[in-house]
Amino acid sequence: MAAVGTLSRFVRLSSFVGKSRRLIFNRIQRRGIASCIDPSLGLTDEQKEFQKVAFDFAANEMAPHMAEWDEKEIFPVECMRKAAQLGFGGIYTQPEVGGSGLSRLDTSVIFEALSTGCVSTTAYISIHNMCNWMIDTFGNTEQRERYCPDLCTMDKLASYCLTEPGAGSDAASLLTTAQLKGDHYVLNGSKAFISGGGDTDVYVVMCRTGGKGAKGISCVVVEKGTPGLGFGKKEKKVGWNSQPTRAVIFEDCAVPVTNRLGAEGQGFSIAMKGLNGGRINIASCSLGAAHACVQLARDHLCVRKQFGEPLSSNQFLQFKLAEMATKLVASRLLVREAAHALQENRPDAVALCSMAKLFATDECFTICNQALQMHGGYGYLKDYAVQQFVRDIRVHQILEGTNEVMRLIIARDLLMDS
Numbered sequence: 001m002a003a004v005g006t007l008s009r010f011v012r013l014s015s016f017v018g019k020s021r022r023l024i025f026n027r028i029q030r031r032g033i034a035s036c037i038d039p040s041l042g043l044t045d046e047q048k049e050f051q052k053v054a055f056d057f058a059a060n061e062m063a064p065h066m067a068e069w070d071e072k073e074i075f076p077v078e079c080m081r082k083a084a085q086l087g088f089g090g091i092y093t094q095p096e097v098g099g100s101g102l103s104r105l106d107t108s109v110i111f112e113a114l115s116t117g118c119v120s121t122t123a124y125i126s127i128h129n130m131c132n133w134m135i136d137t138f139g140n141t142e143q144r145e146r147y148c149p150d151l152c153t154m155d156k157l158a159s160y161c162l163t164e165p166g167a168g169s170d171a172a173s174l175l176t177t178a179q180l181k182g183d184h185y186v187l188n189g190s191k192a193f194i195s196g197g198g199d200t201d202v203y204v205v206m207c208r209t210g211g212k213g214a215k216g217i218s219c220v221v222v223e224k225g226t227p228g229l230g231f232g233k234k235e236k237k238v239g240w241n242s243q244p245t246r247a248v249i250f251e252d253c254a255v256p257v258t259n260r261l262g263a264e265g266q267g268f269s270i271a272m273k274g275l276n277g278g279r280i281n282i283a284s285c286s287l288g289a290a291h292a293c294v295q296l297a298r299d300h301l302c303v304r305k306q307f308g309e310p311l312s313s314n315q316f317l318q319f320k321l322a323e324m325a326t327k328l329v330a331s332r333l334l335v336r337e338a339a340h341a342l343q344e345n346r347p348d349a350v351a352l353c354s355m356a357k358l359f360a361t362d363e364c365f366t367i368c369n370q371a372l373q374m375h376g377g378y379g380y381l382k383d384y385a386v387q388q389f390v391r392d393i394r395v396h397q398i399l400e401g402t403n404e405v406m407r408l409i410i411a412r413d414l415l416m417d418s
Helices: 002-012 023-031 045-072 077-085 104-115 119-138 141-152 267-303 315-343 349-374 376-380 386-397 403-415
Strands: 158-161 177-181 184-195 202-208 217-223 229-231 245-256
Touching: 045 077, 045 104, 045 119, 045 386, 077 119, 104 119, 104 267, 104 315, 119 141, 119 158, 119 184, 119 202, 119 217, 119 267, 119 386, 158 184, 184 202, 184 217, 202 245, 202 267, 217 245, 217 267, 267 315, 267 349, 267 386, 315 349, 349 376, 349 386, 349 403, 376 386
Parallel strands: 158 202, 177 202
Antiparallel strands: 177 184, 184 245, 202 217, 229 245
16 A cells, blocks of 8 residues: 555656756657667556656756766755655655655666666665665664654755775774763764765764674764764765765764664674665666666667768677667666565575676676767767766776675575585
């Protein structure tokens, strides 16, 4: 029933009007989506409605501003709050605290569609959703009611704080400490590469309350404005420029014990469970970029002429386009299978989430990069959207666990019983 209620809200709020100046949607809307790469294939009628709303929002509210947000490094808070009115601020958060209560597959479908309008902004929304879900899932009633409703509307924004300057892939070695003093934890240390850092309101922080290793890590929620909470300089990045990235610094930052999610020592498990979904989310964002780039490449081949013939008549380029489309569909199928596995809490879920993240982010970057190559010199101009898709999804092979770490997780799963 929750999904049906959310569906009617999606449909009711989906009448957006706007003129897209972005080349991608002008072309896509004229030519349509080739049936062999149609992302709606296999979806239920309800999922197709969610997807349509997300595509419309991407075309009308995101794509016209994508280049400007990138160039001027604008964090489009008001646009994201419009997205939250459609249920995109808490897609898989429970309805009783303001969420949409949708499945992991529904979530993947939505993020893929939104990313066709702006990968960077959608990727931040996906991180925000992950934080919201972590509080909803591991928080107590008071914590859920305190934080989740404002996160679902995106009146408040969230950041995920795991990575440190000396603890990236080896997250269990993190050094940020949380010393218990009375009814507060006193945090000291720093987090690196935090999406939204400094501009967001709620920080879901992994910190060390016990001894070495994963069992000594706990999870606490730190609110912006807490004394001792500070931020580094805004990082200059290759892509993902519509979301700020800063270090988050704790200097004798006192946080109430009541802000801890779960029990002491449960933090690493909470972090990893959040990342399983985060890996599907970020892979879905890569799918959206690749889907847009396949269509951009197809349309460019049809209109660009060389040696008196359209590029679409060149068999080498036809083969390349076919390979791109095949990689896109294969990536999408794997991501959606991983989403099913995570939703059902299957024993293969962790490995499949890792496979999906590894395969989709690698292959989708290859697709986008090939689309840029097909555009020739035009692809390197910022007037063309393809270069921004390339820049924005390159980091997906690094974050939410590097693709090297994904290989380790998959190999360990294969060798576990050997």
